[in-house]
Amino acid sequence: MFEKPLGMRDTLPELYETKAAVRNKMSDEIKKWGYQFIETPALEYYETIGEASAILDQQLFKLLDQQGHTLVLRPDMTTPIARVAASKLLNQRIPLRLAYSANVYRAQQREGGRPAEFEQMGIECIGNKSTSADAEMIALMADVLKAAGLEKFKITIGHIGFVQELFLSILGNEERAAVLRKFLYEKNYVGYREHVKSLTLSSIDKQRLIEFISLRGGENTLTKALGLLEGEHGREQLSELQELAVQLKEFGVDQYVSLDLTLVSHMSYYTGTLFEVYAGGVGSPIGNGGRYDNLLDKFGWDASATGFGIRMDRLVEAIGEIQEADVPECILFSPERRKEALDFAKQKRAEGIMVTIQDINAVENVDAYTRTFSDVHLFVGNGGRVSNE
Numbered sequence: 039m040f041e042k043p044l045g046m047r048d049t050l051p052e053l054y055e056t057k058a059a060v061r062n063k064m065s066d067e068i069k070k071w072g073y074q075f076i077e078t079p080a081l082e083y084y085e086t087i088g089e090a091s092a093i094l095d096q097q098l099f100k101l102l103d104q105q106g107h108t109l110v111l112r113p114d115m116t117t118p119i120a121r122v123a124a125s126k127l128l129n130q131r132i133p134l135r136l137a138y139s140a141n142v143y144r145a146q147q148r149e150g151g152r153p154a155e156f157e158q159m160g161i162e163c164i165g166n167k168s169t170s171a172d173a174e175m176i177a178l179m180a181d182v183l184k185a186a187g188l189e190k191f192k193i194t195i196g197h198i199g200f201v202q203e204l205f206l207s208i209l210g211n212e213e214r215a216a217v218l219r220k221f222l223y224e225k226n227y228v229g230y231r232e233h234v235k236s237l238t239l240s241s242i243d244k245q246r247l248i249e250f251i252s253l254r255g256g257e258n259t260l261t262k263a264l265g266l267l268e269g270e271h272g273r274e275q276l277s278e279l280q281e282l283a284v285q286l287k288e289f290g291v292d293q294y295v296s297l298d299l300t301l302v303s304h305m306s307y308y309t310g311t312l313f314e315v316y317a318g319g320v321g322s323p324i325g326n327g328g329r330y331d332n333l334l335d336k337f338g339w340d341a342s343a344t345g346f347g348i349r350m351d352r353l354v355e356a357i358g359e360i361q362e363a364d365v366p367e368c369i370l371f372s373p374e375r376r377k378e379a380l381d382f383a384k385q386k387r388a389e390g391i392m393v394t395i396q397d398i399n400a401v402e403n404v405d406a407y408t409r410t411f412s413d414v415h416l417f418v419g420n421g422g423r424v425s426n427e
Contacts, residue, residue, distance in 0.1 A: 045154025160347030196301030
């Protein structure tokens with residue numbers, strides 16, 4: 039009788055207060071950068087959001103409405119915001135800068151400690167195809183994480199376009215490239231090497247693919263990457279990353295970033311720059327983002343876009359400080375003095391103090407009940423008010 043659906047979690051008061059405090063700091067920082075928060079429904083049509091989303095179909099929570107339409111619980115926020123932007127915000131100023139804080143839902147096949155419902159906070163910049171927009175995303179993410187109280191983190195940056203160009207130029211087709219991308223996404227570099235060795239390629243091309251997975255580190259990574267290219271494949275993407283590195287220095291966040299040209303994503307709508315953020319003590323990314331220039335096409339609007347999302351549960355885990363819930367004062371009263379107690383409680387609340395009011399006759403053990411309050415005020419019998427610190 040106490041079981042919950044697979045992957046669902048309860049949030050108790052101290053964790054709730056911690057997340058609320060972190061959320062408020064993050065939203066304040068996001069607003070300072072000129073982003074406006076919006077909300078979208080938890081339920082969307084499968085034919086629009088479900089099919090446009092990059093989340094696997096088996097991870098969608100589906101249900102039917104009374105008219106027989108298939109609905110889904112939103113599996114991400116980027117796709118619903120793309121829908122809103124394309125349908126309702128076309129006449130507003132472009133680029134659009136939108137933000138969100140919402141729960142998303144992804145069904146799990148097995149428990150494994152993975153939540154099926156989790157909160158994301160993030161932003162979307164729609165209608166800006168410049169590299170400066172990519173730099174803005176990464177710089178804003180760094181500032182938001184610092185505002186939240188996270189001191190040490192690293193943002194790794196790649197480019198899915200570069201990976202695609204390199205793989206297709208060597209492998210010749212998308213099917214073979216997808217196999218290698220899967221190894222990269224799973225961080226299975228041993229499996230990647232073994233698969234490359236089994237391919238019918240020249241020894242030079244095999245060596246290029248093997249050397250590719252070492253393309254991680256500082257700006258010299260771009261020089262190494264150039265050495266793997268033949269012809270023009272991938273050069274434009276590396277130039278974008280070079281310009282991005284310059285701008286991140288100007289933003290003053292270059293100490294938080296490093297390059298990882300092997301970075302890929304399970305979100306298939308990404309088309310350009312990708313990034314993930316890691317922090318100590320958390321084995322999975324606490325946030326990720328990137329450029330998605332084709333998603334708006336699915337809603338009839340040809341517009342470039344970029345953005346990021348931060349997992350609140352992982353961020354709170356990385357910060358590592360659970361905030362104690364504020365403790366209210368308690369007012370115990372007997373029925374004949376209820377009016378005095380209520381007036382006193384109203385006065386306290388007007389002063390910004392949290393108070394709980396409680397009829398003493400409904401409490402079996404007064405000592406046990408009042409033990410956790412910061413202060414106890416008694417309005418009982420015919421005497422005056424008694425306050426116990």
